[in-house]
Amino acid sequence: VASGTSDIYSKVTEPTLAPFHLQDLPGFTRSVYERSYALITPESQVFSPLLGWTNTLAAYLITPAMGAHFTMYLASMAGWLGSNLPLLHLPFSCMHTDIIFTFYVESLSFECVKVDGFAYLPPEMEHVLATAGSSATLIVFERRYTIMGGNQAPELIVGSTDKQPLIEAPGEIFELRKLLPTNSIYDFNIHVMDFQPGEFLNVKEVHYNQHGLLLLEGQGIYRLADKWYPVQAGDTIWMAPFVPQWYAALGKTRSRYILYKDTNRDPL
Ligand code: UGY
Ligand code: MN
Numbered sequence: 295v296a297s298g299t300s301d302i303y304s305k306v307t308e309p310t311l312a313p314f315h316l317q318d319l320p321g322f323t324r325s326v327y328e329r330s331y332a333l334i335t336p337e338s339q340v341f342s343p344l345l346g347w348t349n350t351l352a353a354y355l356i357t358p359a360m361g362a363h364f365t366m367y368l369a370s371m372a373g374w375l376g377s378n379l380p381l382l383h384l385p386f387s388c389m390h391t392d393i394i395f396t397f398y399v400e401s402l403s404f405e406c407v408k409v410d411g412f413a414y415l416p417p418e419m420e421h422v423l424a425t426a427g428s429s430a431t432l433i434v435f436e437r438r439y440t441i442m443g444g445n446q447a448p449e450l451i452v453g454s455t456d457k458q459p460l461i462e463a464p465g466e467i468f469e470l471r472k473l474l475p476t477n478s479i480y481d482f483n484i485h486v487m488d489f490q491p492g493e494f495l496n497v498k499e500v501h502y503n504q505h506g507l508l509l510l511e512g513q514g515i516y517r518l519a520d521k522w523y524p525v526q527a528g529d530t531i532w533m534a535p536f537v538p539q540w541y542a543a544l545g546k547t548r549s550r551y552i553l554y555k556d557t558n559r560d561p562l
Contacts, residue, residue: 324523330537331518332360334530344369347423355530356506362532364437364482364554366506371423371430410455412473412484416448433508435554440481442559448479455486465496478558485553489514489543498540502561505533505553512549515542 325338334355344352349372356366415421417439423432439448451474458471469488474480489512498517513526517540518533525531533539543549 324529326523327360328519330534331539332356332530332532333516333518333523333525334532336528339368341368341370347371355508356532360532361534362504362506363556364435364504364506366433366435366508366530366532366554369432369434371432412453412455414448414451414474414480416450419450433552435482435484435506437482437556440559442478442481446479451475458486467493467496476557480557481559482554482556485555487551487553489541489549491543491545491547491549494542495540498538500536500538502535503555503557504535505531505539505555507531507533507551507553510550510552512543512547513545514549515544517541 323338324333324335326333339353339355341351341353344350344367347369350369351372352367352369354365354367356362356364358365453473455471455473458473461470461472463470467489471486473484473486474482476483491512494514507530509525509527509529509531511527513524516523516525516531517538518531519537541549541551
């Protein structure tokens with residue numbers, strides 16, 4: 295084969311084995327679904343209309359059908375203008391981030407105009423989410439709130455990830471931010487974790503908590519049980535309680551992931 299004279303065999307002379315090309319192979323996916331974890335990569339996401347929402351398509355990535363006690367989904371809201379706001383009633387704790395949207399609660403209006411904006415909506419709070427003419431993608435975590443003794447109830451929280459303080463994680467080198475208060479009123483938290491290339495989890499974690507993870511930036515290797523998976527931004531991971539888990543960031547840019555973690559409740 296005289297290379298350069300014809301492109302008939304160009305796949306042989308210029309192999310296209312980069313992950314980017316593999317994604318286009320018929321039948322190829324990096325997604326896996328195991329008893330104690332799942333990796334769901336973008337070419338496997340399936341969007342459908344989201345019950346109770348208008349102009350919104352959603353891909354449920356984690357649900358109780360897997361054994362999780364929460365849901366995690368991507369909601370893709372199309373540009374929306376006009377009146378007749380849909381009234382959503384989500385009787386669960388829920389978290390939105392990566393948003394450009396306005397929402398209305400008890401006739402108050404809140405704006406999240408930055409990609410890193412987030413909101414926590416307490417259980418039973420009626421609300422409306424609207425994108426003012428632009429489209430928006432939300433990552434939503436919902437769970438049924440577990441009541442604790444005492445009469446304090448969770449409150450509405452609106453914030454921005456970059457304004458959250460860095461939190462010490464003894465023995466670890468990644469940067470950690472938590473989006474919710476750490477007191478026991480809240481039955482879960484959302485961690486945002488940043489790793490520079492070459493940094494990795496020091497603890498080879500095995501714990502009772504469950505996780506829903508979305509890799510927002512970067513790439514690396516995620517260990518789940520006894521397998522090691524190459525992962526990149528856009529990938530979702532479900533981790534059941536006690537699944538061995540470990541991450542190492544690779545490549546040239548930082549890794550950032552957002553992580554659901556149940557907290558503050560007796561596992562018994
Ligand atoms: O807090 C955590 O459990 C977190 N470090 N886990 C993880 O990143 N897989
Ligand atoms: Mn963990």
